[in-house]
Amino acid sequence: MSESIIDSVDIDYIDPKEAKFNITENHILTLDLNGVHYPCVQLHRSFPFTNPDQYISVRDDDDSDKDEVREIGNDKKKEIGIIRDLNEFDAVTRKILDKYLELRYFAPAIIRIISIREEFGYRYWTVETDKGVCKFTTRLGRGTVVTVGSGDKVMIYDVDGNRFQIPSFSQIESKTRKQIEMFM
Amino acid sequence: MEAELFSPYIVDILVGEGMRPESVLLTACCDRSLDDKFEDTYVFLCIDKVGFLTVEYDKQVSKVYNGFVLKKGKKQSDEKSNIPCRKKRYLQYKLSDIKELRLVNLVASGELFVKFEDETKETLAVSAYTNACVSDLAKISRAIDKIKKTGTLNFAEFKDKDDEICCPKCGMMYVDKVRKVCPRCANRKSTFTRLLKLVPKYKKNVIIAAIMTLIVSLLGLVQPYMSGTILFDKGLNAESGGFWYGKVGLIVGIIVLTYLLYTVLTAILNINMNTMAQNMMYDLKLDIFKSFQTMSMGFFTKNRIGGIMNRINNDTTAVARFFISGIPFLMISIIQFIGGLVMLIKLNPKVIILAALPAFVIIVILKATNKYMWRLYQKAWNIGSKLTSSVSDSLRGVKVVKAFGKEKDEISRFEKINQKCFKINYKLCYTTNLLNPIYSLVISIVTYGIWIISGMEIVNGATGMSYGVLASTLSYFGMMLTPIQSFSSFMEWWRNAMNSAQRMYDLIDVDPDVKESNHPVVMDKVKGDINIKNVSFGYEPNNTILKNLNADIKAGEMIGIVGHSGAGKSTLINLITRMYDVDEGSISIDGYDIKDIAMRTLRDNIALVTQDTYIFQGTVLENIAYANPEAKREDVIAAAKIAKAHDFIEAMPEGYDTMVGAGYRSMSGGERQRISIARAILINPRILILDEATAALDTETEMSIQDALDNLTNGRTTLAIAHRLSTLRNADRLIVIENGEITEMGTHSELVKNKGVYYRLMLKQAEALKTKGV
Numbered sequence: 021m022s023e024s025i026i027d028s029v030d031i032d033y034i035d036p037k038e039a040k041f042n043i044t045e046n047h048i049l050t051l052d053l054n055g056v057h058y059p060c061v062q063l064h065r066s067f068p069f070t071n072p073d074q075y076i077s078v079r080d081d082d083d084s085d086k087d088e089v090r091e092i093g094n095d096k097k098k099e100i101g102i103i104r105d106l107n108e109f110d111a112v113t114r115k116i117l118d119k120y121l122e123l124r125y126f127a128p129a130i131i132r133i134i135s136i137r138e139e140f141g142y143r144y145w146t147v148e149t150d151k152g153v154c155k156f157t158t159r160l161g162r163g164t165v166v167t168v169g170s171g172d173k174v175m176i177y178d179v180d181g182n183r184f185q186i187p188s189f190s191q192i193e194s195k196t197r198k199q200i201e202m203f204m
Numbered sequence: 205m206e207a208e209l210f211s212p213y214i215v216d217i218l219v220g221e222g223m224r225p226e227s228v229l230l231t232a233c234c235d236r237s238l239d240d241k242f243e244d245t246y247v248f249l250c251i252d253k254v255g256f257l258t259v260e261y262d263k264q265v266s267k268v269y270n271g272f273v274l275k276k277g278k279k280q281s282d283e284k285s286n287i288p289c290r291k292k293r294y295l296q297y298k299l300s301d302i303k304e305l306r307l308v309n310l311v312a313s314g315e316l317f318v319k320f321e322d323e324t325k326e327t328l329a330v331s332a333y334t335n336a337c338v339s340d341l342a343k344i345s346r347a348i349d350k351i352k353k354t355g356t357l358n359f360a361e362f363k364d365k366d367d368e369i370c371c372p373k374c375g376m377m378y379v380d381k382v383r384k385v386c387p388r389c390a391n392r393k394s395t396f397t398r399l400l401k402l403v404p405k406y407k408k409n410v411i412i413a414a415i416m417t418l419i420v421s422l423l424g425l426v427q428p429y430m431s432g433t434i435l436f437d438k439g440l441n442a443e444s445g446g447f448w449y450g451k452v453g454l455i456v457g458i459i460v461l462t463y464l465l466y467t468v469l470t471a472i473l474n475i476n477m478n479t480m481a482q483n484m485m486y487d488l489k490l491d492i493f494k495s496f497q498t499m500s501m502g503f504f505t506k507n508r509i510g511g512i513m514n515r516i517n518n519d520t521t522a523v524a525r526f527f528i529s530g531i532p533f534l535m536i537s538i539i540q541f542i543g544g545l546v547m548l549i550k551l552n553p554k555v556i557i558l559a560a561l562p563a564f565v566i567i568v569i570l571k572a573t574n575k576y577m578w579r580l581y582q583k584a585w586n587i588g589s590k591l592t593s594s595v596s597d598s599l600r601g602v603k604v605v606k607a608f609g610k611e612k613d614e615i616s617r618f619e620k621i622n623q624k625c626f627k628i629n630y631k632l633c634y635t636t637n638l639l640n641p642i643y644s645l646v647i648s649i650v651t652y653g654i655w656i657i658s659g660m661e662i663v664n665g666a667t668g669m670s671y672g673v674l675a676s677t678l679s680y681f682g683m684m685l686t687p688i689q690s691f692s693s694f695m696e697w698w699r700n701a702m703n704s705a706q707r708m709y710d711l712i713d714v715d716p717d718v719k720e721s722n723h724p725v726v727m728d729k730v731k732g733d734i735n736i737k738n739v740s741f742g743y744e745p746n747n748t749i750l751k752n753l754n755a756d757i758k759a760g761e762m763i764g765i766v767g768h769s770g771a772g773k774s775t776l777i778n779l780i781t782r783m784y785d786v787d788e789g790s791i792s793i794d795g796y797d798i799k800d801i802a803m804r805t806l807r808d809n810i811a812l813v814t815q816d817t818y819i820f821q822g823t824v825l826e827n828i829a830y831a832n833p834e835a836k837r838e839d840v841i842a843a844a845k846i847a848k849a850h851d852f853i854e855a856m857p858e859g860y861d862t863m864v865g866a867g868y869r870s871m872s873g874g875e876r877q878r879i880s881i882a883r884a885i886l887i888n889p890r891i892l893i894l895d896e897a898t899a900a901l902d903t904e905t906e907m908s909i910q911d912a913l914d915n916l917t918n919g920r921t922t923l924a925i926a927h928r929l930s931t932l933r934n935a936d937r938l939i940v941i942e943n944g945e946i947t948e949m950g951t952h953s954e955l956v957k958n959k960g961v962y963y964r965l966m967l968k969q970a971e972a973l974k975t976k977g978v
Contacts, residue, residue, distance in 0.1 A: 125310075
């Protein structure tokens with residue numbers, strides 16, 4: 021059998037031994053890799069629901085080269101490489117990366133529902149989350165409460181696109197589960 | 205002008221930091237800290253500096269997101285303004301020291317950076333924010349840009365557009381800024397009252413329905429009396445019979461007649477209600493469709509087309525069903541319940557106490573199971589709609605399914621949903637079938653109780669009790685309980701109809717972003733001068749696509765627009781055609797701002813030919829004459845000839861009358877494109893816009909269409925976007941757009957001489973063609 025077309029593509033995996041991530045005093049995530057210093061990088065999960073800890077794309081946020089002619093379809097933020105698995109990093113680096121990812125994928129985790137009111141096309145939620153009590157509004161109808169990944173994680177999207185999560189739907193208290201089940 | 209400063213506590217802190225509150229021009233707030241908590245950081249912009257104040261509140265406050273309805277007229281900022289707060293951190297920078305205030309998009313949120321002029325100084329991450337804060341922060345970021353470039357700030361441009369995000373009546377923030385429907389005002393003028401307002405339109409039907417309902421209900425009440433008391437106690441009883449004694453034939457005749465009348469009138473009532481419902485559905489569908497046509501492009505890009513179509517079909521049906529079945533059912537039930545009760549009081553008052561027992565049991569069971577049943581109905585509805593969309597998804601993608609041989613996987617995917625659907629519907633059936641016998645059992649037990657008690661009374665010769673009274677009692681008894689038992693179905697109709705009606709009104713009430721001016725300028729033919737002045741625009745508030753664009757295009761000029769994908773070329777076209785309105789600056793045609801020009805004038809004078817050509821279901825003739833159905837046959841043929849479409853149309857057996865579009869004769873990409881060019885030619889536009897008009901075609905077709913286009917552009921103001929620079933060979937001038945800014949403008953030779961972006965793009969394309977051996 022001939023060589024697969026997939027094999028002809030090289031994915032630049034970041035070698036944990038070569039990469040040094042750091043958060044500066046000014047709260048900027050930097051990376052030193054193979055002798056190059058990247059003063060501001062961003063992390064994008066390739067599979068935020070199914071593999072949140074694997075395949076993290078590390079992207080250079082530097083926009084100094086914007087006058088250069090770019091290839092069509094290229095993102096402004098260039099990919100430096102991909103982290104195959106966060107677990108390959110030591111505990112200190114892992115903490116730095118986790119902290120950044122939490123900032124990027126902000127979604128308060130719902131602990132229980134305090135009240136839900138439905139009125140004229142909208143659903144008004146008051147919930148207790150790991151970040152305190154939140155009050156938000158979703159539309160009625162599909163697409164606002166969805167199961168993602170393996171099916172035990174639930175995401176709720178409000179009218180502005182803000183996200184709330186239930187990391188483990190089967191573990192949440194049964195009253196809340198029954199209430200949410202109706203909207204799924 | 206002084207900006208809103210949030211609270212007196214904050215003013216105190218600012219004064220303490222040496223910032224004069226009256227010097228603050230604009231304010232915004234970030235609501236998240238960088239360590240993943242909710243925390244408020246206020247941003248204050250003055251003409252020469254910017255300050256960032258992070259505060260701690262003395263009291264824990266819940267986080268209220270946009271759109272959540274607090275107490276009347278209250279915003280969360282009002283609630284917070286009463287809570288004392290302390291400074292946690294204060295940062296202040298001179299505008300001359302900072303390069304930009306940068307908003308970096310995170311997932312459904314963002315992070316605020318300060319970049320410094322001194323490049324050795326590291327960028328600072330100030331804080332993070334949720335989506336609600338974006339537009340205010342973006343405004344400050346843009347204002348800083350303006351001040352740095354011009355040294356001043358035109359405050360009017362940055363004025364808080366409160367009137368656009370809040371309901372003008374009550375001042376409450378819209379839940380959805382695109383749809384601009386105020387839930388409180390919608391609430392006050394409740395959906396049901398609005399639905400009832402439709403009724404006068406069908407006055408004749410309503411009057412007929414009211415009369416029929418009354419007669420049908422009364423006939424329903426007469427029947428038990430005739431067949432019970434009159435037949436048994438009068439017709440068959442010599443002592444108390446009086447006039448009725450022995451006239452069994454007459455009594456049965458009246459009963460049969462009543463029944464016949466009841467049946468005929470019920471049929472008339474149903475036909476009448478159906479007619480009304482059909483008319484209502486027709487009007488509602490038309491209203492919704494009309495409102496679609498007035499909406500701006502932004503609405504269609506933000507809403508799923510499938511969901512919108514559902515509203516036209518399912519929601520109108522749900523509302524109509526409520527009017528056909530729900531309302532007559534409710535009216536008849538109320539009359540019969542009251543009538544039954546009155547008759548029971550008159551005939552056999554003791555029974556009322558017995559009737560209360562099953563009524564009580566039914567109400568208790570209904571109340572206990574209501575939530576559960578409602579949940580089941582909801583689940584069944586959800587899974588049903590999932591099943592439908594799964595089928596339509598699979599059918600739409602049938603080509604891909606077959607190409608990859610995934611038929612079996614599709615079957616198993618469907619099976620999984622179907623299985624779930626089956627289980628929930630089975631549960632629903634099972635529960636309903638379990639509850640109904642319970643109701644019947646309770647009713648039967650009480651009925652037998654009435655039999656026993658009344659039977660004993662008859663045997664004992666108690667006054668007022670007879671066979672006839674017993675028979676009538678039993679009928680009225682059933683008549684009273686049936687509405688209670690069916691009340692849950694009524695509630696179901698009611699809930700569905702109100703939800704559907706609300707969704708419909710949400711659409712009908714949408715206030716379009718792009719609106720016609722109150723006093724529009726109407727022009728028969730425009731000359732075609734286009735002036736673009738300081739135009740900035742973004743689809744999202746924090747993402748400016750076009751930045752301060754300036755260009756002067758003379759009538760009859762052909763302008764080529766060049767740039768990378770995502771540079772903002774098509775966005776500029778969207779603004780010139782007024783699919784969207786500019787955020788800042790203005791676009792004018794012949795000296796008039798396009799916002800003041802009548803939509804009709806714009807549409808009659810600007811023609812757009814894009815890469816995605818759409819062929820409507822209809823004949824070729826109808827498709828070409830789409831914008832001008834009155835066009836003469838000769839003109840249509842001439843347009844087709846110029847577009848080089850005439851010959852292939854003639855080759856079709858039915859010529860211009862050939863049905864095309866979904867389900868009919870299919871057309872190749874080149875043919876469709878030529879039809880759409882002919883469509884544009886026919887309206888004889890003064891301004892022609894070609895957005896990648898030939899990008900989807902092969903070289904040979906492109907060349908033949910290019911000739912057609914050259915015919916078309918002659919003498920008109922033309923704006924042409926093309927990736928393949930060779931297609932712009934006839935352009936008088938070229939505009940190069942890079943990252944939303946015009947970086948180069950001039951003739952081909954000028955730009956080549958310049959050796960800028962255009963030159964590099966040209967070299968790259970030439971190189972690419974060489975390697976491909978073209």
